[in-house]
Amino acid sequence: MSSTDADPPAKSLPPAPLVALAAWLIPGAGYVLIGQVGRGITVGVTILAMFVAGLLIGGIRVIDSPWIESPAQRAEREVKERNGAPRPSAVQAVLQKPWFIGQMLAGPVALVANKVGVTWERPTARATSADDDVAITGAGQGAPFSHARVYELGTLYTAVAGMLNLLAIIDSAYRASNRGNR
Amino acid sequence: MTPIAAYTPFWNPLPVWDYWYTLLIPLSLGISIVYKSVKCHHMRQVPREATIIFLTILIGMIAAAAALMGLTRLLEWR
Numbered sequence: 001m002s003s004t005d006a007d008p009p010a011k012s013l014p015p016a017p018l019v020a021l022a023a024w025l026i027p028g029a030g031y032v033l034i035g036q037v038g039r040g041i042t043v044g045v046t047i048l049a050m051f052v053a054g055l056l057i058g059g060i061r062v063i064d065s066p067w068i069e070s071p072a073q074r075a076e077r078e079v080k081e082r083n084g085a086p087r088p089s090a091v092q093a094v095l096q097k098p099w100f101i102g103q104m105l106a107g108p109v110a111l112v113a114n115k116v117g118v119t120w121e122r123p124t125a126r127a128t129s130a131d132d133d134v135a136i137t138g139a140g141q142g143a144p145f146s147h148a149r150v151y152e153l154g155t156l157y158t159a160v161a162g163m164l165n166l167l168a169i170i171d172s173a174y175r176a177s178n179r180g181n182r
Numbered sequence: 183m184t185p186i187a188a189y190t191p192f193w194n195p196l197p198v199w200d201y202w203y204t205l206l207i208p209l210s211l212g213i214s215i216v217y218k219s220v221k222c223h224h225m226r227q228v229p230r231e232a233t234i235i236f237l238t239i240l241i242g243m244i245a246a247a248a249a250l251m252g253l254t255r256l257l258e259w260r
Contacts (some may be wrong), residue, residue, distance in 0.1 A: 042195040
């Protein structure tokens with residue numbers, strides 16, 4: 001029987017919480033930890049491919065966390081708060097961007113992508129003056145948002161990747177507590 | 183500059199404005215593979231099972247789209 005089959009080696013398996021944590025950190029790693037390497041690679045590669053495909057389809061700003069802001073977003077929020085706008089609670093903040101719940105389930109890769117998205121500055125135009133060749137950027141805006149249909153699809157791809165990873169997290173943790181069987 | 187030439191990966195959305203619905207096909211394929219990898223007892227069952235569920239999703243989506251298009255046409259006609 002190959003390692004890609006369901007029955008794991010009859011040895012002690014890591015505790016379920018550790019398997020669940022590994023499965024969140026690296027999609028598919030939970031299965032690898034319990035000896036189901038083929039299943040882990042298939043699940044991990046497919047989930048990560050879907051996540052990256054989502055970023056390619058909609059742009060990196062499809063990952064939009066309620067807490068990670070670009071400098072421009074932070075400045076805008078601070079101005080609103082100074083003008084008396086109430087700061088939303090944690091629950092309200094999440095409900096304003098519910099897709100992030102699914103995206104975050106794909107692992108730290110979502111947080112890294114979000115951080116890159118808000119800090120990535122690409123020159124949009126170049127100064128023509130010879131003594132000022134500093135690139136003009138959308139200062140502090142990060143990568144641009146889109147309102148196109150493909151942006152929605154990118155969001156869908158990344159959120160579905162995260163939710164499929166949740167399925168894999170629960171399944172691998174359950175298998176770890178059940179000697180590798182479902 | 184054509185839209186595809188202006189496309190910067192990860193920065194711009196993919197310029198497939200008129201064909202966005204084709205992107206549902208790889209999404210369905212990914213869901214099928216992961217779901218059946220989790221569900222199947224043996225990994226050797228996965229290719230066959232994933233193909234079946236992938237085709238089922240595809241046919242279901244086409245049928246739903248055709249039914250909704252028919253309903254829209256009917257309401258327009260009345």
